[in-house]
Amino acid sequence: MSKLDPLPGLSPYPLQHFYDEMYAEERSIRPHYKHVNRMFSGMSPEELQLKQKMMQRRMMEEGITFTLYNPAQDHPMERTIPFDMIPRIIPKGEWERLEAGIVQRITALNLFIHDIYHEQYIVKDGIVPRRMIISNCYFRPEMSGLRVPGGAYVTTSGIDLIRHHDGEYYVLEDNLRTPSGFSYLFKGRSLMNQLFPELSLASSIRDVDHSLNRFLSVLRSLSPSRTKDPVIALLTPGEYNSAYYEHAFLAQQMGIHLVEGRDLVAQDHKVYLKEMNGMRRVDVLYRRLDDDFLDPLAFQPNSLLGVAGLMNAYRAGNIAIANAPGTGVADDKAMYVYVPDMIRYYLNEEPILGNVPTYLLSRTMERQYVLDHLKEMVVKETSLSGGYGMLIGSEASKDELAEFRLKILADPARYIAQPIMSLSRAPVLSGGRMTPRHIDLRAFVLMGADRKPHVIPGGLTRVAMKEGSLVVNSSQGGGVKDTWVMA
Amino acid sequence: MLNRNAEALFWIGRYIERAENHARLIDVHYHIQQEEDFRAEGHKWSRLIDALGVRNEYQQQFDGFSEQDVLSFITLDLGNSNSLFSCVHQARNNLRTLRQHLPSELWDIINSFNLWLGEQSVADILSGPHQFYQQVKERAAMFLGAEQSVMLRGNEWRFIGSGRFLERAENTTRILQAVTVSCKSKDINAIYTQLQAVLKSVSGYQAFRRYYADAMSPESILEFLIVNAYFPRSIRFSFHKLEEHLAKLRLDSSEKGSGHERVIRQAGKIKAELDYMEKEEMSGDLVEDVLQSLMGSCQKLGRTMEGAFFRREGVSA
Numbered sequence: 001m002s003k004l005d006p007l008p009g010l011s012p013y014p015l016q017h018f019y020d021e022m023y024a025e026e027r028s029i030r031p032h033y034k035h036v037n038r039m040f041s042g043m044s045p046e047e048l049q050l051k052q053k054m055m056q057r058r059m060m061e062e063g064i065t066f067t068l069y070n071p072a073q074d075h076p077m078e079r080t081i082p083f084d085m086i087p088r089i090i091p092k093g094e095w096e097r098l099e100a101g102i103v104q105r106i107t108a109l110n111l112f113i114h115d116i117y118h119e120q121y122i123v124k125d126g127i128v129p130r131r132m133i134i135s136n137c138y139f140r141p142e143m144s145g146l147r148v149p150g151g152a153y154v155t156t157s158g159i160d161l162i163r164h165h166d167g168e169y170y171v172l173e174d175n176l177r178t179p180s181g182f183s184y185l186f187k188g189r190s191l192m193n194q195l196f197p198e199l200s201l202a203s204s205i206r207d208v209d210h211s212l213n214r215f216l217s218v219l220r221s222l223s224p225s226r227t228k229d230p231v232i233a234l235l236t237p238g239e240y241n242s243a244y245y246e247h248a249f250l251a252q253q254m255g256i257h258l259v260e261g262r263d264l265v266a267q268d269h270k271v272y273l274k275e276m277n278g279m280r281r282v283d284v285l286y287r288r289l290d291d292d293f294l295d296p297l298a299f300q301p302n303s304l305l306g307v308a309g310l311m312n313a314y315r316a317g318n319i320a321i322a323n324a325p326g327t328g329v330a331d332d333k334a335m336y337v338y339v340p341d342m343i344r345y346y347l348n349e350e351p352i353l354g355n356v357p358t359y360l361l362s363r364t365m366e367r368q369y370v371l372d373h374l375k376e377m378v379v380k381e382t383s384l385s386g387g388y389g390m391l392i393g394s395e396a397s398k399d400e401l402a403e404f405r406l407k408i409l410a411d412p413a414r415y416i417a418q419p420i421m422s423l424s425r426a427p428v429l430s431g432g433r434m435t436p437r438h439i440d441l442r443a444f445v446l447m448g449a450d451r452k453p454h455v456i457p458g459g460l461t462r463v464a465m466k467e468g469s470l471v472v473n474s475s476q477g478g479g480v481k482d483t484w485v486m487a
Numbered sequence: 488m489l490n491r492n493a494e495a496l497f498w499i500g501r502y503i504e505r506a507e508n509h510a511r512l513i514d515v516h517y518h519i520q521q522e523e524d525f526r527a528e529g530h531k532w533s534r535l536i537d538a539l540g541v542r543n544e545y546q547q548q549f550d551g552f553s554e555q556d557v558l559s560f561i562t563l564d565l566g567n568s569n570s571l572f573s574c575v576h577q578a579r580n581n582l583r584t585l586r587q588h589l590p591s592e593l594w595d596i597i598n599s600f601n602l603w604l605g606e607q608s609v610a611d612i613l614s615g616p617h618q619f620y621q622q623v624k625e626r627a628a629m630f631l632g633a634e635q636s637v638m639l640r641g642n643e644w645r646f647i648g649s650g651r652f653l654e655r656a657e658n659t660t661r662i663l664q665a666v667t668v669s670c671k672s673k674d675i676n677a678i679y680t681q682l683q684a685v686l687k688s689v690s691g692y693q694a695f696r697r698y699y700a701d702a703m704s705p706e707s708i709l710e711f712l713i714v715n716a717y718f719p720r721s722i723r724f725s726f727h728k729l730e731e732h733l734a735k736l737r738l739d740s741s742e743k744g745s746g747h748e749r750v751i752r753q754a755g756k757i758k759a760e761l762d763y764m765e766k767e768e769m770s771g772d773l774v775e776d777v778l779q780s781l782m783g784s785c786q787k788l789g790r791t792m793e794g795a796f797f798r799r800e801g802v803s804a
Contacts, residue, residue: 063586239583252587257489258585260491276493
């Protein structure tokens with residue numbers, strides 16, 4: 001009997017009232033985790049710690065890092081993302097439902113963005129208020145009436161999901177601009193295969209490698225030229241960007257050019273690579289740069305990161321941009337509330353995946369309910385992000401609650417509220433022992449000119465590395481897990 | 488290849504060469520003794536700072552010259568852009584921007600090199616300076632070896648090579664300049680001791696003895712380091728290699744007659760000057776002018792290359 005699993009089948013930690021991915025309510029191991037559980041239980045803590053060290057060292061050596069940029073420091077710090085070795089496992093049926101729900105959601109969101117930049121039927125029909133478009137800082141009037149290759153706006157997207165203690169998945173956020181994390185997904189899998197070849201061989205896991213090929217063909221499909229071999233480039237802000245490793249990784253894996261703004265030049269409504277052998281025309285630009293920085297002539301005039309004249313070339317139909325500028329109009333915090341309605345409106349279907357219940361405080365009934373249950377709510381200001389202007393009811397003092405109550409009553413339309421969700425937990429290895437941590441899931445979707453969304457099987461499971469914490473962001477010390485979808 | 492990638496490759500060649508040169512130079516100076524070294528505490532360390540030409544930068548940070556401060560500053564200090572670690576670090580960051588074009592062995596070697604240096608402290612150097620700098624040289628040699636044995640002989644390889652040999656020519660020139668200037672007023676013996684140190688600092692002592700075993704004079708050392716055709720760290724050898732790399736760059740024919748040709752012509756001219764250099768030019772007062780003009784040529788060539796390859800703007804329709 002090993003130290004990890006003192007009583008076979010029993011969880012090594014109390015489950016409390018959270019949903020645990022490995023252990024079921026009755027404190028037995030969920031069937032799809034049996035094999036993995038046996039494997040990790042069979043190893044000594046020393047052995048596990050050694051593997052963990054090897055993993056971390058390997059990541060440093062390969063340079064699988066993200067960059068923490070601190071203006072006070074001379075040199076930006078490169079860190080590896082903590083990688084936990086116990087995979088998160090999603091059974092086949094569960095994944096199929098998730099996949100269907102995500103495909104449905106992205107299809108509707110893409111239709112919505114197209115609509116917003118063209119006829120705006122959804123506004124005319126009174127589903128989404130006009131002010132939500134006009135006041136949205138991600139809305140790009142420059143995109144109005146513009147024909148986008150294949151009508152595909154959200155070429156790549158990342159849908160963040162959580163599992164509540166009721167066992168259901170809920171969408172927490174849609175990332176439609178430049179979602180990151182692809183490289184950790186692909187690299188995490190290959191590291192697992194190196195460290196535990198016996199484990200992955202013995203399990204029937206859906207392959208993720210072919211999704212990389214899919215990524216490339218999706219980008220190729222956007223090419224506006226008729227050339228057989230379109231020139232594709234990934235536009236990065238540069239080596240000090242926190243996701244630079246990812247940019248280099250994707251460029252390398254797909255065999256596309258990794259470029260910065262200064263490597264490109266726009267002329268005669270076309271965009272060229274500045275190469276040793278002269279200039280080469282670019283057909284598709286996969287940008288990992290925010291809208292604001294894409295083109296100093298069209299957007300922020302003081303930005304040095306982009307390409308002057310890119311938007312003119314884009315408007316002339318000479319280059320495709322993935323993701324299209326202006327997609328952020330649909331991933332705004334307030335717009336999130338309307339996604340289920342978008343699904344009903346554009347697809348005439350009921351949403352498969354739910355939102356976290358969200359109350360619009362401009363509506364009297366909802367406002368009253370929220371005010372009556374303020375201690376159980378998270379209240380967010382719609383126009384702010386990054387945790388600003390936010391109230392977490394359970395952690396707030398009496399005075400803070402009273403103060404927020406007044407703020408809400410003064411300007412209810414500025415706020416939304418959500419019940420406090422409890423993220424599911426999964427075991428991680430810490431000091432050679434299993435301990436529970438909260439997790440979420442970022443599912444990645446690729447969509448080319450055929451507008452058929454492809455969900456990469458599994459996605460990236462993000463882990464809050466501190467016990468009890470709900471913060472999974474990598475910049476806040478969060479980690480990741482390999483995510484398996486059973487075949 | 489992107490212009491920026493070409494420039495990054497060129498600088499990878501330069502930085503690795505520079506790191507290797509630094510290691511050799513520090514190691515040699517560390518182990519030679521001069522009379523003043525015994526008279527004045529700190530002379531040995533200020534001599535090392537001068538050999539690397541970083542006195543101003545050093546004095547902005549430190550008041551005196553101690554072994555610990557000097558070794559830390561020239562070896563591990565990332566704030567000193569010319570330290571050994573900075574060179575490796577910058578080479579590594581350059582390589583990171585074009586990993587996809589190069590064999591992964593190169594990345595593994597240079598990234599491990601960088602990680603290893605990041606883990607070193609002055610105490611590690613002091614516990615065995617010779618071993619420490621030996622390891623640096625070995626790691627640089629590993630990079631060179633991997634690059635020689637696995638890289639395609641394309642433009643990528645040529646740019647690394649161009650960077651390496653331009654840096655090497657400059658390095659040998661600079662070391663010789665430092666010696667001839669500092670020994671100007673002194674007697675022949677002082678020059679001789681220093682020139683011997685120079686020979687060692689370019690690992691040329693053994694090779695030199697094969698040519699001039701019976702005639703170890705300052706003139707012969709200078710001649711050996713400037714124009715010997717077979718010693719890989721002589722200025723002439725470096726320029727032969729440099730010109731070869733530049734000439735074999737494969738660029739579109741439409742680009743001929745432009746900057747590329749000018750670069751080759753410039754390198755060829757310096758090479759020819761070295762090929763036909765007279766003995767008299769390498770002795771006495773003349774050698775200072777020769778070295779001065781070589782240094783100028785190196786710097787001019789670097790600028791021409793920049794204009795020809797790395798900084799081109801606009802589209803030629």
